[in-house]
Amino acid sequence: MPGKFVVSISCAKNDTDKATVGFVIANAAVASDKETVVFLSIEGTRLSQAGYADDIHEDGFAPLKDLMTNFAAAGGTIYVCSPCFKKRGLDEDNLVAGAKIVGGAKLVEFMGEGIPSISY
Template sequence: MAGKFVVSLTCSKNDTDKATVAFVVANAAVASDKQALVFLSVEGTRLSQKGYADDIHEEGFAPLKELIANFVAAGGEIYVCSPCFKKRGLDENNLIDGAKIVGGAKLVEFMSDGAPGISY
């Protein structure tokens, strides 16, 4: 892998455009041979739940469910902010493939060698 890349996403159905574009960029990163990570926090944590993204489809883009699945299938990782997840009462037994609930220290560790990132 030629470096790392982080996409931080704080949106879900409250801004489906940002949620979609975040995963478009994440897919571009993993396709560019980056060790790519999507960090879901705040409302973005809802995307970690099976079925939640099923009806999100912004015009001009692939459906969000497909973008997420393609990202994971290509080797991308999804970190889910533990405090944000717990605050929303989400279900650990209903996580999408590739999602891991983590504390902030895991994100810091991933980025510690200067990984660039973008936030949505």
């Protein structure tokens, strides 16, 4: 079922359950032939850093690192909120595969009109 889908994740180690479920849904969307973007904002921007998610593993789910790797390998894109990223002093040279630092206008452009989305 072609189309687009957005998963917005504003959590990281402050709520690993939400961060994990967000990437589970993103993987389901990209596997359903949706052009899928994960938008990381607020604390979620920390997930953009290589190694950060390595120790996050919620019971009943694949490790978050694997979910993120699989998402990028399947063609998913990770947009990282630029102001949120900068506020936290994160490293642009340490981004995970598929991650791009963007402003809000890029997300709005991708979403266009009527694009389904979900937030965690």
